[in-house]
Amino acid sequence: MARVPRWAEKLFSTACSDGDAVCSPPDEDINGWDFLIEFPDRSYSGPLERRPAKDVAFVQVKSKSGGKPPSATIKLSNVQIACASKQPWFLVAVTRDNKGSHRFYGLHVWSELMRKSLSAVRQAAVEEIQLNKKQITIRFPSDTEITGDVVAWMRSEIDAVQGVYGDAKHHLFTTLGYENGYGTATFTVQVKSEDEIANAFLGLGNGLATSTFKSTESRFGIRDPAPAVFGPGNVFITPEPTDECEVRVRGNTGEPTLVLTGVVFDYAFPVIALERRKSRIFAPPIEMILGGDGQRKFSIEIPPEKKFSLDYLSIAGKISRWAALGPIDVIARRPNQDPLEYTVTFNDTLRGKDGTQLSCIMDAIQLVTRHSPTDGISFSINDMRGAIKDLGYFYQVLQNGSMRLVLKDPSDAPRGIASFKYYTGAKIAEWSFYAIVQRKVQSDLIVDSVRQITASSPVVIETYVFKDVNDGQLARIQSDYSRISEEIAGDGSDQALLFGNIANFIQSSNM
Numbered sequence: 333m334a335r336v337p338r339w340a341e342k343l344f345s346t347a348c349s350d351g352d353a354v355c356s357p358p359d360e361d362i363n364g365w366d367f368l369i370e371f372p373d374r375s376y377s378g379p380l381e382r383r384p385a386k387d388v389a390f391v392q393v394k395s396k397s398g399g400k401p402p403s404a405t406i407k408l409s410n411v412q413i414a415c416a417s418k419q420p421w422f423l424v425a426v427t428r429d430n431k432g433s434h435r436f437y438g439l440h441v442w443s444e445l446m447r448k449s450l451s452a453v454r455q456a457a458v459e460e461i462q463l464n465k466k467q468i469t470i471r472f473p474s475d476t477e478i479t480g481d482v483v484a485w486m487r488s489e490i491d492a493v494q495g496v497y498g499d500a501k502h503h504l505f506t507t508l509g510y511e512n513g514y515g516t517a518t519f520t521v522q523v524k525s526e527d528e529i530a531n532a533f534l535g536l537g538n539g540l541a542t543s544t545f546k547s548t549e550s551r552f553g554i555r556d557p558a559p560a561v562f563g564p565g566n567v568f569i570t571p572e573p574t575d576e577c578e579v580r581v582r583g584n585t586g587e588p589t590l591v592l593t594g595v596v597f598d599y600a601f602p603v604i605a606l607e608r609r610k611s612r613i614f615a616p617p618i619e620m621i622l623g624g625d626g627q628r629k630f631s632i633e634i635p636p637e638k639k640f641s642l643d644y645l646s647i648a649g650k651i652s653r654w655a656a657l658g659p660i661d662v663i664a665r666r667p668n669q670d671p672l673e674y675t676v677t678f679n680d681t682l683r684g685k686d687g688t689q690l691s692c693i694m695d696a697i698q699l700v701t702r703h704s705p706t707d708g709i710s711f712s713i714n715d716m717r718g719a720i721k722d723l724g725y726f727y728q729v730l731q732n733g734s735m736r737l738v739l740k741d742p743s744d745a746p747r748g749i750a751s752f753k754y755y756t757g758a759k760i761a762e763w764s765f766y767a768i769v770q771r772k773v774q775s776d777l778i779v780d781s782v783r784q785i786t787a788s789s790p791v792v793i794e795t796y797v798f799k800d801v802n803d804g805q806l807a808r809i810q811s812d813y814s815r816i817s818e819e820i821a822g823d824g825s826d827q828a829l830l831f832g833n834i835a836n837f838i839q840s841s842n843m
């Protein structure tokens with residue numbers, strides 16, 4: 333293959349040398365580039381074994397005699413290689429007038445040049461033209477003239493790219509041309525009722541069963557010549573919300589109203605009769621399905637296998653606890669519409685005992701995490717069920733209300749006890765929660781020869797949240813508990829009954 337004229341090669345090579353870069357030609361001109369540029373080292377002050385590799389770039393040089401801004405033809409096979417590579421590529425045109433003066437013009441293979449090149453490549457592929465048999469014309473406008481250091485210009489183009497260069501270029505390579513979608517599809521659905529179609533458009537159900545599915549890809553507005561045909565399957569629709577909304581949930585216990593934010597999905601195309609329309613209001617964890625025919629469905633969305641944040645689980649637990657006691661009020665407000673008000677009886681898996689337990693457990697966990705970072709903490713109902721024994725002790729010894737110690741032998745504890753002190757903990761999946769607790773003694777009585785020491789609601793002294801707790805962290809809790817106990821014993825201000833790990837004490841007492 334013919335090489336670039338020697339005068340253009342020499343001018344470009346000299347310009348690279350002037351910029352302290354190494355400019356190396358290939359052994360053979362078969363890979364789409366004329367020079368590999370090794371840029372001068374960047375300043376570096378770290379350990380030598382970590383010094384990063386030199387920055388490099390590939391350059392294809394074009395030449396033209398005359399003083400006007402040039403244009404050049406390049407094989408599509410070469411521009412495809414330039415676009416696909418994660419390394420920087422540049423097109424440089426060298427012009428020389430009849431007086432011997434020369435100019436450099438440069439284009440970075442990026443963004444719009446990649447768009448033009450890949451569009452031409454796709455068109456050739458659709459027309460079944462070999463890429464090395466077709467060329468593309470690249471123009472170098474006057475504003476692409478490089479008036480200073482050629483090497484510095486190339487490096488500035490590279491440095492202007494945000495993030496990791498190779499990743500950013502690969503993103504362009506794989507996404508350009510798909511701005512208006514990836515193509516079109518035709519399919520035949522098999523449904524038993526229109527309700528299945530409505531649910532699919534609301535993001536519900538298990539998709540729509542299809543007997544045939546034909547997909548025609550389109551990139552840069554250029555369609556594949558024939559569709560790809562697939563057999564039976566399921567089509568899933570990802571709906572876009574039509575509105576935002578606010579949902580207020582009023583309990584039946586006198587607690588403050590919960591205010592939830594959510595979104596609305598509508599199955600309400602103009603051709604659909606009003607009674608066949610359907611809406612879905614989702615304000616986690618509340619979901620409301622409202623039919624134009626008057627049908628209503630309300631649920632608390634908390635699949636037992638899915639992990640949720642502490643806030644989500646806390647809200648779900650509270651609503652489940654309210655629902656276990658009877659109907660609750662739900663008010664949904666969409667912009668510029670009258671509020672929708674309902675008195676709801678939930679029929680969910682977390683009603684009754686499960687819902688009450690979830691609420692109590694989350695109250696205890698939030699008491700421990702109140703002053704701790706909670707980002708990233710999540711677990712599932714199934715995770716909690718797997719730890720239910722420890723959680724049972726955990727939430728009972730942290731919940732508000734009194735605690736009573738019953739002693740058949742009154743002498744088993746000294747007189748004058750002012751408080752109970754203990755620590756408690758529970759592990760849910762990889763997360764562990766611990767607290768050191770104090771309860772003030774309210775009364776110390778002997779009733780029918782049995783001593784009853786009653787303490788007030790808990791006061792949390794120290795809290796701990798660990799992911800993948802280790803022996804050192806457990807030792808820290810024990811050390812803190814021992815320190816607090818010794819401080820109390822040392823100043824004599826509070827004679828405390830020390831239980832240590834309260835779960836161990838309870839279990840041993842029941843044996």
